[in-house]
Amino acid sequence: MTKPSTSSRRLEGMRHPLHLLPLMFxxxxxxxxxxxxxxxxxxxxxxxxxxxxxxxxxxxxxGAIGADYSGILSMDEIEGGCTYLQSDDGRKLQVIYPExxxxxxxxxxxxxxxxxxxxxxxxxVSVNGSVANDIVTICQIGPVIRATEVLGN
Numbered sequence: 001m002t003k004p005s006t007s008s009r010r011l012e013g014m015r016h017p018l019h020l021l022p023l024m025f026x027x028x029x030x031x032x033x034x035x036x037x038x039x040x041x042x043x044x045x046x047x048x049x050x051x052x053x054x055x056x057x058x059x060x061x062x063g064a065i066g067a068d069y070s071g072i073l074s075m076d077e078i079e080g081g082c083t084y085l086q087s088d089d090g091r092k093l094q095v096i097y098p099e100x101x102x103x104x105x106x107x108x109x110x111x112x113x114x115x116x117x118x119x120x121x122x123x124x125v126s127v128n129g130s131v132a133n134d135i136v137t138i139c140q141i142g143p144v145i146r147a148t149e150v151l152g153n
Contacts, residue, residue: 069093069145070126073110073119081105082139085125092142095127096135101150110150118150126151 071085071093083103084092097103100113108121119125129147137144 066128066130066148068126068128068151069095069147070124070151073108073121073123073125075105075108075121076139076141078141079138082141083108084139084141085127085145093145094137094139094142095125095129095145095147096132097127097147097150101147112150 069085069087071087071091073083074086074092075081075083082094083105084094087093097110101118102111103109104111109117110119110125112118127145127147128149128151129145132144132146135144135146
């Protein structure tokens, strides 16, 4: 009777072939990266932007009907600080203020184009504008209002 060689005894003793780990890893990565809707070339632009800054319009919002919006100037500490108007019905309205207006986060204040403090955190702020359906924001806390005018307090 012939005695099995040392190398064949080692192979018989291996229950988990380590040489297959890289191949299994590659299959796992491929399975995780597969999409259910078919592959999209990496050079193709996404059909919908995922994130945009609140002050950047993705497409013009022509034909929007203006309205007055108001609420308490507030801020959440999420995503580096997200400012909004807390409306009387509980909604959080994220406002894109007209050019020249600025939000200061610490302490929270709405600064007019002339540099004066128009409103402080906790004050009621009213704007005229329209809902911006063409915008996605980092904060994603409520409807985005593209203000055309900040009304007197």
